[in-house]
Amino acid sequence: MTIQELGIKNxxxxxxxxxxxxxxxxNPESRILNPASCIPHPVIHSLGLVExxxxxxxxxxxxNDRTADTRDEIWLVQHPPxxxxxxxxxxxxxxxxxxxxxxxxxxxGQITYHGxxxxxxxxxxxxxxxxxxxxxxVNLMEQAVIDLLGEYGVAAYxxxxxxxxxxxxxxxxxxxxxxxxxxxxxxxxxxVDMNLAPYNFINPCGYAGLRVTQCVxxxxxxxxxxxxxELTQNLIHGLQKHYQSKQHLKP
Numbered sequence: 001m002t003i004q005e006l007g008i009k010n011x012x013x014x015x016x017x018x019x020x021x022x023x024x025x026x027n028p029e030s031r032i033l034n035p036a037s038c039i040p041h042p043v044i045h046s047l048g049l050v051e052x053x054x055x056x057x058x059x060x061x062x063x064n065d066r067t068a069d070t071r072d073e074i075w076l077v078q079h080p081p082x083x084x085x086x087x088x089x090x091x092x093x094x095x096x097x098x099x100x101x102x103x104x105x106x107x108x109g110q111i112t113y114h115g116x117x118x119x120x121x122x123x124x125x126x127x128x129x130x131x132x133x134x135x136x137x138v139n140l141m142e143q144a145v146i147d148l149l150g151e152y153g154v155a156a157y158x159x160x161x162x163x164x165x166x167x168x169x170x171x172x173x174x175x176x177x178x179x180x181x182x183x184x185x186x187x188x189x190x191x192v193d194m195n196l197a198p199y200n201f202i203n204p205c206g207y208a209g210l211r212v213t214q215c216v217x218x219x220x221x222x223x224x225x226x227x228x229x230e231l232t233q234n235l236i237h238g239l240q241k242h243y244q245s246k247q248h249l250k251p
Contacts, residue, residue: 107176110206117194
């Protein structure tokens with residue numbers, strides 16, 4: 001399964017959607033992040049509502065097939081209801097059986113939930129290209145969400161002991177990555193306006209009693225697509241800022 005077989009819209013229309021103003025991702029005609037870096041922007045694919053398994057298979061294939069010249073990509077999706085259980089996932093964190101499928105996958109971490117009304121951003125990046133290590137990428141993803149929420153007056157924060165983004169001790173964004181041959185896939189999910197009830201059937205990310213929240217409960221009523229575009233902008237700007245900082249450290 002490839003991304004083309006998932007019915008992806010053509011890339012031109014995708015990039016135009018995310019490049020309507022300076023508050024969005026930079027104009028698609030400007031393919032380079034900055035003159036010093038000479039790194040093309042990741043290709044942005046907005047796929048809509050897609051089943052989890054085909055996306056996972058497509059991410060693995062993209063990563064296995066990529067070369068040193070392969071352009072990085074960010075895939076933006078929503079999923080029908082699904083629990084995903086990471087490599088370290090323990091079965092006891094699924095508190096009761098439901099009709100929602102449980103898929104054991106190859107990212108780190110325990111069990112989490114995906115469903116409609118949640119932004120999922122999959123980052124398919126060459127970490128060496130961006131001079132990133134795993135902790136730096138985790139921090140970058142968390143900061144992209146923190147900055148987004150801050151734009152709407154919501155104070156959020158990350159936790160060293162439990163990756164993700166939190167508001168008043170409730171989790172609003174989850175992270176998970178797989179690193180292979182210096183490249184990553186999987187990414188982050190941000191709860192926007194979804195049915196949170198399925199979280200009651202699990203210990204979210206392996207933490208018993210962990211509360212979860214979402215943007216709409218925090219008074220953020222911006223359009224889903226607007227939030228998705230702003231989050232993507234923050235991710236790309238975070239990559240740019242990180243790379244520039246590494247360049248400045250050169251002798």
